Amino acid sequence: MTLLEVEDAHTYYGESHILEGVSLDVAEGEVVALVGRNGVGKTTTLRTVLQLTPPREGSVRFRGEDVTGLKTHEVADRGVGWIPEERRIFTQLSVEENVRVAVPDDGDADAAVEDAFGTFPDLREFAGKDAGTLSGGQQQMLALARGLVGDNDLLLVDEPSEGLAPQIVKRVAEALADAAEDTTLLVVEQNLPLALDLADRFYVLDNGQVVESGDADETSADDERLRRYLSA
Amino acid sequence: MLALAAYPGIYSVLVNSPMSSEMVALLPRVETMIVVFYFGLFAMSFDFISGYTGYLSFGHTAFYGAGAYFVILAANGKIPLLAPDTSFVYLLVLGGLLAVVLAILIGAVSFRLTGVYFAMITLGFAQVLYVFVREWDYLASNPSDGPAVLERTDPFSIGVPGIDSLNLAIGQLAGDSVEGLLGVLSFNQAEVSYYMIGLVVLICYFAMQRIVHSPFGKVLVAIRENEERAKAVGYATFWYKLGAFAVSAFFAAVAGGLFAGFQRSVSPENTFYFLVTGDALLASIIGGFGTLAGPLYGWLFDETVTEFLSKAGQGGGLLPYLREHLGDATMATELYNGLTVGQAIDTFLNGHAELYIGAIFVLFVLFVPNGLLGTVRDKLGGPVGEQIAARLRGDGK
Amino acid sequence: MMSIVLAGFVDALGQFLRPENLAAVLVDGLAKAGLYVMIASGLTLIFGLMGVLNFAHGSMTMIGAYLGGLVMVTLVGSATGAGARIVFFFVALAASFALLAGLGGIVEIGLVRRLYDRPPLYQILLTFGLTLILDELIRIVVLFYGMQPTSDWVAAQGTKPYFLEQSVDLGLVSVPGLDLFEIGFGVLTVATLWAFLTRTRYGMIIRAGSEDAEMTEALGIDVRRVFTVVFALGAGVAGAAGTLLMWESTWGASVPLAADALLPAFVVVIIGGLGTFRGTVVAAVIVGMTDAVMTWWFVNEIRFAGLPEMTIFLLLVVMLVLRPQGLFGVEEVGGH
Structure with missing residues (x-):
């Protein structure tokens, strides 16, 4: 069934019109990639879903319920997680607290922390350290862990490979692939081979609109339909 | 502005009219208008730096105080090389220059900071x-009460220095009065002070107005809107800010000098204390932040409310008016548990203008962020005078 | 002439460095630090989370002083024993914490909340306007009961238990009992707030929200509600601080206490680094010690009554010049 539907969303930053009618949908269990050049509105699309920058026109539906205009925490409570660009972990909280803070009030925080360290064993030894002292790769792992423990049905993942060394990118990709087994993912990714590898389907965004979409397994990274919109 | 020129005349006509007691209650006295002028000038100078560049100068009283103390100390022979009887106009200018030096010293370190930090460092200074x-006993025998004019025998006169006939003295007791000017016009002491102080304030206003509308002023507004962009376009914003700070300090000191000249005594509390800057901020917000004339109207508003809620003999106001008109029976009516109408007014209104001004201020911050003048300009689409003139000519929008 | 001054100075320095004098200054400094940390903590909590510099903080402290005094004067009679007075003090403390927290909550929901989207200047303006209203309201009430709003409330100061008025012999020095009480109180406040911030889930959420409110919201946490709670908490701590100040002869409950408390609170918060609780604690000790040292020099050698106060403001200026973000602050916070 369809988990997320974005319909004709128009989103502005101040007076600049960023999304000019984006429509897309994500089915439960799918991994969907959102690709496109810098500044075409990929991050804004994720922010629009979460109502961080609510659309002025159009709607966002989650599990068939219209969530447009709700508060961000209400959308998040319904099971939408966000792994933002540049990770945005809480640098002054300990690694363990970064995980704990993401567990809902009625959740079992201890179990969640155990789970997270089970998935990312590298983080365990830093549990009590300030998260700001972690390396970039470790911070990305932590951000993923934070997204996963929130009991989310949909994860919005923004540029997970950005700024990471190739081996680390591989680890992140594995972690995402693992995550995809239990949750639905909407992934913004610059690294096209990685995006197509992870995803079942893709959307191409250009100038605030969806211009292409297709099946990721049938499309290669040098497909003409993609190259037109991605090459600078 | 024109209305202000005729105010003393209008006031004296109105308070002698059949509506006399209403007018006494509602209108600010001429003496109050003098305060509006010099403190309004201080508020304008505060707005010149804070409203136009966006840097909140929370220590602006340093300059107002410097100007005020300079005049009194010079009059007491406590400034080296200056005779106690030095012309008042010279004292105003010298006090202003002293403030410029002070502003350059303070600004040189403060303008490396922005936002809250800038406000705090200027407040600290x-x-x-x-x-x-407050503590230095060279300044006055009791420095925490501040100095008063003791030595100077000349009154403080405004006019062309050196030519007696082109000078008029200001002050509540020491000021000049004029009779039979052009055969018909007579002015009492308060009215003479009103016009002479008003004249200085007007000149200062026009000077600041010129600067604001010059290319220099445009850069200041650019700094407020987006300092990074102003820098990127190639402006050395630091020097523009420092220049603007010096200019505003000059006029703040002139305002302080006028205050000292008119009152003939000053205290640390009414010059250097940080809440005096708070008053200027209040005037600027109510009048219109970033509109040069706005703060003057803002302060006019403040003084009018204050006087309206004051006792008899201080310009009349609500309570004396009600006492006169309601009759003893009404005033003695019991409202609640022994509290009469008269007592209630006395308790909640009289002398408590700050409460109502504070409430109005909060409402302005919430709902009228552009202030009185700013909002009127937004509605009219430009400076009030120009727009009215344009409409009268029939070519308004 | 110069040599006489110098000789006097050296002599005074010798005096100052004697162990008993140093110990006395140390205790005095810690007592002052206890007061400063009480005054500044609420301000720093609010700024840390919301970025709002609450100009009404001093007024809230002042209201706390009057409320605490009111409870004490009502409950304490001349026959009340010392133990009962201490118990009543904690009743007074709880009352002013609760009432001020309520006021803070109302202010946040009714006024401050409308301004989060506007530049920081507007929050300063709003809370500044609030001080005008609060101070004048209190002045009306105080006048109504026939008291002088500008002088300290002596009756409230008289509700101290006798042992706080006496000196306690610590071997090397004997120190005022009230000083020890203030030190203990400051330590208790810091420990409580510290435990709340680091050991509870709510404290963790507050720290997360202080660093990145948007990210915290995206984790499903209603940050706006946390804002309200923290504003109430900050106001409550200000009220508790006021209750402590009510007993102090150098502070005391009066309307001008609003400004007298606000300025040192600003100094402490800026020196420590806007919004860091750890910084505020360290800065309170620094400012308290500076105050105590300068007070000693004023009393014993330098006849300039403004010395301690002036040095504290100089400390602010020097700190802003050398390290604007404060001891523990993060750069960019507070600029625009």
Whole structure:
């Protein structure tokens, strides 16, 4: 069934019109990639879903319920997680607290922390350290862990490979692939081979609109339909 | 502005009219209008730096205080090389220059900071000066009460220095009065002070107005809107800010000098203390932040409310008016548990203008962020005078 | 002439460095630090989370002083024993914490909340306007009951238990009992707030929200509600601080206490680094010690009554010049 539907969303930053009618949908269990050049509105699309920058026109539906205009925490409570660009972990909280803070009030925080360290064993030894002292790769792992423990049905993942060394990118990709087994993912990714590898389907965004979409397994990274919109 | 020129005349006509008691209650006295002028000038100078560049100069009283103390100390022979009887106009200018030096020293370190930090460092400087002035016994026999004019025999006169006939003295007791000017016009002491102080304020206003509308002023507004962009376009914003700070300090000191000249005594509390800057901020917000004339109207508003809620003999106001008109029976009516109408007014209104001004201020911050003048300009689409003139000519929008 | 001054100075320095004098200054400094940390903590909590510099903080402290005094004067009679007075003090403390927290909550929901989207200047303006209203309201009430709003409330100061008025012999020095009480109180406040911030889930959420409110919201946490709670908490701590100040002869409950408390609170918060609780604690000790040292020099050698106060403001200026973000602050916070 369809988990997320974005319909004709128009989103502005101040007076600049960023999304000019984006429509897309994500089915439960799918991994969907959102690709496109810098500044075409990929991050804004994720922010629009979460109502961080609510659309002025159009709607966002989650599990068939219209969530447009709700508060961000209400959308998040319904099971939408966000792994933002540049990770945005809480640098002054300990690694363990970064995980704990993401567990809902009625959740079992201890179990969640155990789970997270089970998935990312590298983080365990830093549990009590300030998260700001972690390396970039470790911070990305932590951000993923934070997204996963929130009991989310949909994860919005923004540029997970950005700024990471190739081996680390591989680890992140594995972690995402693992995550995809239990949750639905909407992934913004610059690294096209990685995006197509992870995803079942893709959307191409250009100038605030969806211009292409297709099946990721049938499309290669040098497909003409993609190259037109991605090459600078 | 024109209305202000005729105000003393209008006031004296109105308070002698059949509506006399209403007018006494509602209108500010001429003496109050003098305060509006010099403190309005201080508020304008505060707005010149804070409203136009966006840097909140929370220690602006340092300059107002410097100007005020300079005049009194010079009059007491406590400034080296200056005779107690030095012309008042010279004292105003010299006090202004002293403030310029002070502003350059303070600004040189403060303008490396922005936002809250800038507000706090200027506040820190002003408070250091405040404490210093409050405790230094060279300044006055009791420095925490501040000095008064003791030595000077000449009154403080405004006019062309050196030509007696082109000078008029200001002050509540020491000021000049004029009779039979052009055969018909007579002015009492308060009215003479009103016009002479008003004249200085007007000149200062036009000077600041010129600067604001010059290319220099445009850069200041650019700094407020987006300092990074102003820098990127190639402006050395630091020097523009420092220049603007010096200019505003000059006029703040002139305002302080006028205050000292008119009152003939000053105290640390009414010059250097940080809450005096708070009053200027209040005037600027109510009048219109970033509109040069706005703060003057803002302060006019403040003084009018204050006087309206004051006792008889201080310009009349609500309570004396009600006493006169309601009759003893009404005033003695019991409202609640022994509290009469008269007592209630006395308790909640009289002398408590700050409460109502504070409430109005909060409402302005919430709902009228552009202030009186700013909002009127937004509605009209430009400076009030120009727009009215344009409409009268029939070519308004 | 110069040499006489210098000789006097050296002599005074010798005096100052004697162990008993140093110990006395140390205790005095810690007592002052206890007061400063009480005054500044609420301000720093609010700024840390919301970025709002609450100009009404001093007024809230002042209201706390009057409320605490009111409870004490009502409950304490001349026959009340010392133990009962201490118990009543904690009743007074709880009352002013609760009432001020309520006021803070109302202010946040009714006024401050409308301004989060505007530049920081507007929050300063709003809370500044609030001080005008609060101070004048209190002045009306105080006048109504026939008291002088500008002088300290002596009756409230008289509700101290006798042992706080006496000196306690610590071997090397004997120190005022009230000083020890203030030190203990400051330590208790810091420990409580510290435990709340680091050991509870709510404290963790507050720290997360202080660093990145948007990210915290995206984790499903209603940050706006946390804002309200923290504003109430900050106001409550201000009220508790006021209750402590009510007993102090150098502070005391009066309307001008609003400004007298606000300025040192600003100094402490800026020196420590806007919004860091750890910084505020360290800065309170620094400012308290500076105050105590300068007070000693004023009393014993330098006849300039403004010396301690002036030095504190100089400390602010020097700190802003050398390290604007404060001891533990993060750069960029507070600029625009």
